[in-house]
């Protein structure tokens with residue numbers, strides 16, 4: 360009998376596992392892939408996300424440093440930069456592998472290449488079934504990402520309004536060329552994907568190029584992606600990777616009687632920017648802390664609901680208003696993005712949202728006061 364079984368070894372599962380191991384929980388992590396593995400992602404890791412890590416990232420994991428953003432809408436281009444680093448760029452195979460190694464350091468048990476088939480909640484424990492056997496624990500953390508279905512033991516599978524889709528590819532390029540094109544900026548293109556945007560992000564040996572948006576806003580994702588690549592001067596043959604991007608967070612159920620959902624499995628993603636890494640890391644840590652409170656500090660089972668309260672207090676309002684902001688912006692995109700790109704001030708202030716210095720609620724209020732978005 361384990362204290363906790365963690366399903367999924369991505370950033371959320373690995374962060375939960377490291378915290379669980381450090382707190383002294385008897386922990387098993389199940390990951391279906393052998394690591395390192397590819398994960399479709401832009402690889403933007405914000406300073407906010409980094410602030411949750413209790414260790415330094417090695418130099419070879421950090422591929423680029425970013426201080427600002429260029430935003431393009433039709434023929435308008437604006438740029439804003441801060442005098443500090445806002446995010447770094449990582450390749451997810453390396454980054455995720457590093458996080459999993461940091462979890463293993465704490466002495467927990469990790470089975471890679473072992474897929475959880477289902478998770479059952481019993482009165483006194485949970486049971487997780489894999490092809491190799493059945494495991495029991497007092498609690499489970501489901502950190503299986505956006506596409507897994509083990510979470511259906513807590514709530515039904517997401518419907519099409521509850522997630523978006525992203526397509527991404529890696530375009531090889533020389534470091535010098537990337538520096539010339541992007542400098543220390545991310546590049547965001549609005550108006551290319553309904554309910555989302557296209558991006559060009561700098562990495563050490565490639566550009567991450569992608570588009571993401573609402574399912575309804577991207578009826579022909581592959582064609583839209585090929586068009587976006589061509590319009591931006593990328594004319595080679597590229598392997599495209601598609602993936603769901605969930606949103607909604609605490610609007611939906613994120614816990615059962617002995618099971619907590621974390622990261623993408625819980626829907627903890629900023630609906631406007633698509634950022635999910637910060638919330639995946641933090642929610643994984645919270646899940647482990649709450650379970651440790653019950654297993655090791657004699658708190659009652661009812662205390663499991665503290666998980667929701669912690670997530671709500673830390674980033675609940677932020678994610679809720681990200682969805683509202685996204686809906687406002689994408690409802691009448693011609694009007695709103697014209698306003699958004701009419702002044703560097705608006706983007707400069709938005710960088711504070713990316714930096715988690717202000718939340719979307721305050722940003723919306725600021726926009727209404729300053730730009731008559733009403």
Ligand SMILES: Cc1cc2nc3c(=O)[nH]c(=O)nc-3n(C[C@H](O)[C@H](O)[C@H](O)COP(=O)(O)OP(=O)(O)OC[C@H]3O[C@@H](n4cnc5c(N)ncnc54)[C@H](O)[C@@H]3O)c2cc1C
Nearest residue numbers: 367369370371391400401402403475504525622623635636
């Ligand atoms: C195209 C795209 C671009 C993105 N760009 C960014 C970005 O630039 N910055 C950012 O912050 N966020 C970005 N995101 C979001 C970010 O990728 C996610 O929020 C983040 O990966 C969530 O981490 P996670 O650990 O919850 O899930 P994941 O990273 O998906 O990890 C889940 C893990 O669980 C494993 N697993 C699944 N099912 C099972 C099972 N049954 N048994 C065992 N293991 C299982 C998987 O193999 C995987 O390793 C992007 C997303 C997409 C789709």
